Amino acid sequence: MASSHWWANFEIYQKYAIVVGVGAIASFTAYLAYLQKQKMDASNRDEGFVDLAKDEEPTERKVLMLGLDGAGKSSLLQGLSSERGDNRQAPQATHGSNVLCLDKENPPLTIWEIGGAESMRKYWNNFVQDTCILLYVVDACDELRLPESYLELHKLLGDDRLKGVPIIIIANKQDIEGALSPLQAVHSMGLDNTSPNERKVLSIGTSAPPDAPFGGINDLKQLLIKLAS
Template sequence: MAATGDAAKVALALGAGAAVVAGVWYYFKERGNAGAASEDEFDGGFEVLNTEESPEKRVLVLGLDGSGKSSLLNGLSKQDNKEETKPTEGFHVIVVQAENVTLNIWEIGGKENVRSYWENFIVGTEVLLFVVDSADTERFDLAKEELGKLLADARLTGVPAIIIANKQDVPGAKGAGEIREILELKNHVSSRDIHVVETQVPLRSAQLGVPTVYDLLTKLTKKS
């Protein structure tokens, strides 16, 4: 699914779960290029952002629930982290104006009932960003399984991936090298660029790794 026109230059925060994900995906699928969604059509759901005229690139952000996707996006959009971020129930879209490129960043919720809809958002993705809670050892196998499904999808063939080893500030968090091994990324590097970045975006504290993610997104989208 790819939003078009003004719909690609908005930020959305919708929290009605899987029904919202499916409904909005179907809405844009059916609408296609017929016209952009207006603010009235999603009452209170749109915040139109000012962006410069530049090539638009689509970034898909996925990961299990609680991995810190929304907090990371707040950092990328230079929003403060003074308030606790609520889990994304449906999906969230932000637009980041980087150097000579406009990044349309789609974050999809990571709860089990929403993960089945991930595949509906793959088409048109130019960079995949997968966030892992580096301290959640009990769910490493599940994260590896979900990431493996994504990287095996033919629609993502050749699409570069940034693996976020998030929550480095949490005791017991695994570093980038360990996360690379745990997720068995060596099995996928032959078909795409894969980067692993350590990040932390704690509440009301200094962030780590966000500028690196920003720079990588800018470089990788320029190549696509």
């Protein structure tokens, strides 16, 4: 046959060279095709991610409110929901969570309070995902519990999902004589030397006594809106 005839004309070393050459060209072409496919897959993935991020961008901002039991979280939530506070009663200890949606604000805020009793604290981390602002409530009159509050806060801040999330330290119970000032509360939580590059740390004083008007609630709301915008 003609084809076997032309092949037979080559010396053995020429045959080797042809086989090796054709093999090398085929491998190189296959490698280029593989690289091209990788590139296309990666760009498809990126586009998918961007689209997904656009679709899922939350319009509301999640605010997480934590702090030891009795610090005043539920009372502050009552204040944020209705500043007049007519006919209100002292809240019960929270065994679980409370949610307040401030959907008329811009941006809308969803504030989650998780109970602060010792048995509840192991669940705090279950709620940190997508937190935009952390509110940490301190009973500014209970100096004896400041170290416990400090420890729980720093345990919480070990969670990478809270990296860079702004914190507002709320020094609550300002109506009681001898209450720590907001700055003293930040100091007792060991956050006064936090670098602004690490996270924003703000503080505010509030009062939410069961039998007297709220104090500082409107400032707290404005601060939340400003931070969340």
